[in-house]
Amino acid sequence: MINDDQSQTNGDDITIPGAPGVEPASLEEPTSPRPPLPPKPDQSAPVIGTATGKRLDAEPDARAQASTYLTTSQGVRMPDTDHSLKAGPRGPVLIQDHHLREKITHFDHERIPERVVHARGTGAHGVFRSYGTAANISRAAFLAADAETEVFVRFSTVVGFRGSPDAVRDTRGFAVKFYTDEGNFDLVGNNMPVFFIQDAIKFPDVGHAAKPEPAREIPQAQSAHDTFWDFVSLHTEAQHHVMWQMSDRGIPRSYRMMEGFGIHTFRLVDIDGKTTLVKFHWKPKLGAHSLIWEEAQMVNGADPDYHRRDLYDAIESGAFPEYELGIQTFPDTEDQMFEGIDLLDPTKIVPEELAPVQPIGLLTLNAAPTNFFAEVEQVAFHPGHLVPGIDVTNDPLLQGRLFSYIDTQITRLGGPNFAQIPVNRPHVETNDMLRDGLHQHAVHAGNAPYKPNSIDGGCPFMIGAAGEGAYVEVPEAVHGDKVRESPATFEDHFSQARLFWRSMTRVEQAHIINAYTFELGKCYEKGVKERQLVALANIDAKLCASVAAGLGLHVPDPTVSITDAAPSPALSQLGKSWPVDGRVVGIIVDENTDLSELEAVRHAIDEQGMLPLVIAATGGELVGTDGTAISVQRSLLTAKSVEFDAVIFGGAPPVPGPAPTFSSASVDAKVAAGETAKPGAGSGIDPRVRMLFDEAFRHAKVIGAWGDGIQVLDGVTGPGIVTTEGSTEVVTELVPLLAEHRVWKRLRAPGVTVA
Ligand code: HEM
Numbered sequence: 222m223i224n225d226d227q228s229q230t231n232g233d234d235i236t237i238p239g240a241p242g243v244e245p246a247s248l249e250e251p252t253s254p255r256p257p258l259p260p261k262p263d264q265s266a267p268v269i270g271t272a273t274g275k276r277l278d279a280e281p282d283a284r285a286q287a288s289t290y291l292t293t294s295q296g297v298r299m300p301d302t303d304h305s306l307k308a309g310p311r312g313p314v315l316i317q318d319h320h321l322r323e324k325i326t327h328f329d330h331e332r333i334p335e336r337v338v339h340a341r342g343t344g345a346h347g348v349f350r351s352y353g354t355a356a357n358i359s360r361a362a363f364l365a366a367d368a369e370t371e372v373f374v375r376f377s378t379v380v381g382f383r384g385s386p387d388a389v390r391d392t393r394g395f396a397v398k399f400y401t402d403e404g405n406f407d408l409v410g411n412n413m414p415v416f417f418i419q420d421a422i423k424f425p426d427v428g429h430a431a432k433p434e435p436a437r438e439i440p441q442a443q444s445a446h447d448t449f450w451d452f453v454s455l456h457t458e459a460q461h462h463v464m465w466q467m468s469d470r471g472i473p474r475s476y477r478m479m480e481g482f483g484i485h486t487f488r489l490v491d492i493d494g495k496t497t498l499v500k501f502h503w504k505p506k507l508g509a510h511s512l513i514w515e516e517a518q519m520v521n522g523a524d525p526d527y528h529r530r531d532l533y534d535a536i537e538s539g540a541f542p543e544y545e546l547g548i549q550t551f552p553d554t555e556d557q558m559f560e561g562i563d564l565l566d567p568t569k570i571v572p573e574e575l576a577p578v579q580p581i582g583l584l585t586l587n588a589a590p591t592n593f594f595a596e597v598e599q600v601a602f603h604p605g606h607l608v609p610g611i612d613v614t615n616d617p618l619l620q621g622r623l624f625s626y627i628d629t630q631i632t633r634l635g636g637p638n639f640a641q642i643p644v645n646r647p648h649v650e651t652n653d654m655l656r657d658g659l660h661q662h663a664v665h666a667g668n669a670p671y672k673p674n675s676i677d678g679g680c681p682f683m684i685g686a687a688g689e690g691a692y693v694e695v696p697e698a699v700h701g702d703k704v705r706e707s708p709a710t711f712e713d714h715f716s717q718a719r720l721f722w723r724s725m726t727r728v729e730q731a732h733i734i735n736a737y738t739f740e741l742g743k744c745y746e747k748g749v750k751e752r753q754l755v756a757l758a759n760i761d762a763k764l765c766a767s768v769a770a771g772l773g774l775h776v777p778d779p780t781v782s783i784t785d786a787a788p789s790p791a792l793s794q795l796g797k798s799w800p801v802d803g804r805v806v807g808i809i810v811d812e813n814t815d816l817s818e819l820e821a822v823r824h825a826i827d828e829q830g831m832l833p834l835v836i837a838a839t840g841g842e843l844v845g846t847d848g849t850a851i852s853v854q855r856s857l858l859t860a861k862s863v864e865f866d867a868v869i870f871g872g873a874p875p876v877p878g879p880a881p882t883f884s885s886a887s888v889d890a891k892v893a894a895g896e897t898a899k900p901g902a903g904s905g906i907d908p909r910v911r912m913l914f915d916e917a918f919r920h921a922k923v924i925g926a927w928g929d930g931i932q933v934l935d936g937v938t939g940p941g942i943v944t945t946e947g948s949t950e951v952v953t954e955l956v957p958l959l960a961e962h963r964v965w966k967r968l969r970a971p972g973v974t975v976a
Contacts, residue, residue, distance in 0.1 A: 235827045237834070237854055238263075238537035239530070254289045263537040265346040265588030267596060267643035268371065268400075272663035274650040282591070284643065293323055333598070334633050335383040338428055339394045341442070342377030343387075343476065343529040344597035345536060347586035349399060355548060355581040358497045359489035361610030362690075363401040364581060371400045373644055374586060375600055376476040376528070379411075380431045381442025386525035388517040389442040390471040390736065392462070395481030395503060396602040397584070400648040403690045407606040408501060409626075413470055414482035416567045417459040419711050421621015427452060427459070445743040454752040457714040460760065461568050464718040467736035469511035469729060469794060474962070475531045477542040477803060478510040485604075485619040486564040488553065488612040488695055496695055498551040498564055498614065500571065502578045506543040508799035510962045514735060516863050516920045523861040531803075533589045538832055540803030542586045547578035557614065563710040567618045569717055572789035596644045601630045612695045617707070636660050652681040715759040716784045722761050723785075724792040728968050734764060738771035747774075755780060798960040802830040806955075807855070807865035809836045809910060811872030813929060816845040818948035819871055823851070825952035831959075836860045838874045838886075838907065857909045858886075862916035867923040867959050869951055870914070870930030874907045906933055921963040925951040940966035 243261045260266070260282055269279040277283075290298045299320050306318035314321065336342075353366025363370040377394035378385065393412040398405055417427045430452030433439050440446050444466065453459040465471070473479040481503030489497045512520065520527045535542060549571055551559045558564060560575050590596035603626035604619060613619055630639050636659025639645055654670040669676035672683075684691045725733065737757065741750045750772055757765035758779040769776045806826050810819055819835070826833035834854040837843060842850040855864075857874065877886040886892045891908045914933050917924050925943040926934055927950075934942065941964025943954040958964060 233852065235823060235833065236538045237852065238534035238832070256289050257286050260285070260591045261537070261589075263533075263589050264591045266591040267373075267646065268648055270643075270646055270648065272641040272646065273652065273665075274647050276648070285591070293320060294327075333635065336377075336633060337629055338379050339377040339396075340383040341381045341385050341387070342375045342394065342597060343532055344373060344375040344590055344593075344600060345532060345542075345586040346588040346590065347372045347374060347541075347584055349397075349546070349582055349584045351582040352580060354579060355489065358491050358495075358499075358550065359610040360492045361401070361406070361489075361608050362403050363399055363406065363608070364610065370402075371648060372584060373398045373400075373596070373600060374584070375597060375602070376479070376532070378442060380444065385442035386521035387528035388472060388512060388520040390444060390466065390514075390517070390740075391442065392466055392471070393473060393476070393479060395479065397481075397503075398600065398602060398606075398645075399608075401608050402649060403608045404649060404692075405606045405645075405647045406608040406611060407602045407604065408483055409602045409604045409622075410481050410483045410501065410503070412473065412479045412481055413462060413465040414484055414500075414502075414570045415462045415465065415717070416484055416618060417453070417462045418456070418618060419458050419566060419568055419707060420617040421619075421625065423456070424621065424625070426456070440743075443743075445740040447744045447746050447749055450741060450744050450753050451746070451749045454749060454756050457756055457759075458568050458711070460714050460756050461718040461721065464721050464733070464760070467733050467740065468721070468725065469732050470509070471736065472512040472514065472517040473528070474510040474512050475507075475535075475803075476528050477532065477535055477540075478505055478507045480504060480509045481544065484567050485616040486551070486557070486614050488614055489548075489550075490610050490612055490695060494695075496553040496612075498553050498557065498559075499548040500551075500564075502547040502549070503544040503584070504547055504578065504580075506545065506800060507802060508797065508962070509794050510799075511794065512863075513920050513963075514732065514739065516916075519861065519916075520863045523863055527863075531805075532586075534805075534832065535803040536586060536589050538803070540830055540832075542803075544584045545580045546582045546584060547580045549573070549576040549578055551576065558710070563708065565614060565616045565708075566711050567616055568711075568714070570789075572720070572787075573791040574787070574789055595642075599634060599639070599642045600644045601626070601634060601639050601642070603627055603630075607692065609690060609692045615697075638662065654681065713784075715756075715781060716786055718760045719783065720786040720789060721792055722764060724788040724790060726793050726795050728965060729793060729795065730764070734767040734771070737764075737768045741768065741772055750774060751777065759783065794962075795965060798957070799962065800830070801956055801959045804831045804866040804959055805834060805864060806831050806952075807834050807836050807860060807862075807868045807913075809860075809868065809870045809872060809874065809913065809930065809933070810843065811838070811874040811929065814843075814872040815928070815948075816843055816849065816851060818928070819843070819851060820849075822869065822871065822948045822952060825949040829952065829956055831866075834865070836913075838877065857907060858889075860909075860913065862913045862920070862922070865917070865922070867925065867955055868913060868917045869955070870910075870924075870926040870933045871928060871948065873929050873932040874910050875905055876907050911935075918967070921965065921967045923955050923958045923964060925955045927951050940964050 243258050266281050269277045269283050291302055292298050305314045305321045307314050349370045349372050351364050351366065351368045355364045356366060362368060375396045378389060378391045379394065380391050381389055395412055396409045398407050418424060430448045431444055433441055434446060434448050453463050483501030486498050486500055489499050524530060551564060559571055562569050562571050605623045631637055638658050638660045641662045656665060656670050667677040686693050741753055744750055751774060754765055754769050754774060755777045757768055758777050759781045766776045808822055823833040835851060836855045837853040838857055840853050840856045842852055844850045877892060910933055923941050927945050927948045931944050941958055943951055945951045945954060
């Protein structure tokens, strides 16, 4: 197994993503001076332009460090960065050491405040191609037929801190910055089409309730605690969003497999000023899929960066995530209602069956950032970044957002000039007359940054309302008394939560019951649990009774009369087939696995656009008799079932014998207990392999086996378990099963629990 010349595998024609650098690291510290290495091919960076939007003709890495030799920030070459300047080798450090002080001072200030919400995120570059199908209702240039627009996308969780794990139960942010020819347009949405509150004035309340409790600052990145449930059970307009969060949508499998929603109703404006109300939807080409709760909890321990890694690995291996942008359209009537649904209420959806989602363009994410901090951490989205042809409505949640984002970014990004940070710069020229302030990157010329002026020749000039690219707000009539009130139509808090519940399949409903029971089960206050049960009674009697049974509490009566809306099958994630691009398949092998068969399986997986990862007893390489070598990506110590969408057993690694030297296996209790823990046909097989099988089975994953690998199955058969004589046939049979995401039938089988 051990091959000292592992360079052989560098010629592997299947890209295994995740290597940190563009070249393999050498064993010895390199000492021959050479310029900095270029970025990896899967990376991109904000376009090169000045702080005022002028495009420059420069290489994408023009902003990267360039000197072959270490310098200070002033460009002075330093011969030594390992030792402070001291009065003799054993003497005190001299305050004169400017290099020490600059290095430490900069390090001391490397962290900036994290976002107050959505702190944990992941971003990527891409391109949006418009189909032109919205061009008849919006004059936005980027929605014209075949227009291509560069974009930057940031996905996020809401509640957790910046270092929190990815696979927590939470809402996900889905923020897209379109660098259009008419300025930047930001679509700052979530993966759920509704929000907890109807009025932005409640945002600090829901934020304080959901974040870790202030006394002990726990729990991290969870809604499973008293203050969250205290708030949402009292402020019942949150119940619809809570239902989404308790559903499988709260634990997406991947950012690549997540829908996005603009939530609010926006207003599109055509070339003649005619308006149409719309709701924006992002539909992933791979379909919307989720983790199972037990799997999510394991993921957070095994790989807290699960969603971030998944996104970047997919991009690096060429499985570019794609999402279709769609709109639901509604006539811009005076009452702004559609089929009895108030379009200004952000706690309501319009079912797709009533207003179909019409595709208007395709977003493709094709490059990872070059520098995470510079791009993903410093990107600043704002729902008020609009372009001609797109306007807001009076949704009171959206109205408050229009104030909040710039305000918070002034603190987070250290002053008012964050629009000049490369990732935030528009890709068109600007002349905003904004001046000075912290971190001013532009060197503005002229002497008259005010209007009107004659000193600077009158520049900048006003385009005029009819001019090309002019942003003109829709002249909507405003009337009424000044009041702190919501419209009466905002008072229905339960009917759409019920609509969602009734649209779910049995498996999905079972997951929702378990999620409520888990989350409320983590609360200490009985009164809070009882109050939330009343909210559930107002949604559905069976849901309420099931959760109450799990909590060991009485079933309360509803306090409102329950109204039924027709279910919306489009809300369920089950029942269709989807492309398998970027799915991760683990192949478990042992010493006897035929390497030519393994190679054929790897290529069969790769040809389907999926990622094959080889799992063996130890790391290193598998070397055939002819000297060919196949890299091992995971050992039995580093592999976890939750990393894989499907597992294939091409061997049955045995319980390791007594280790000749210290090894992880020799101190692993599972391995030590291996012979006795699992009596029957499975004995003799490394228990970590059995555990991998058991977990994959429990989480309804597709499982395949050929040759000796069939032994691992221990005679278990049933839906989603594929055994074949030959090796590559296993892949052929596995693909259509994987296209359904999970083996749902296994979860429905009698005696098998659904959670
Ligand atoms: C429909 C409701 C809302 C949605 C879909 C939404 C979505 C988002 C998203 C996706 C982000 C992360 C952006 C990024 O990745 O950088 C974000 C951040 C933020 N949101 Fe919202 N949000 C909503 C409501 C609100 C409200 C009502 C407020 C306050 C009035 C608010 C204040 C903020 C703030 C302060 C940030 C941090 C921004 C930053 O530091 O750059 N959000 N929101």
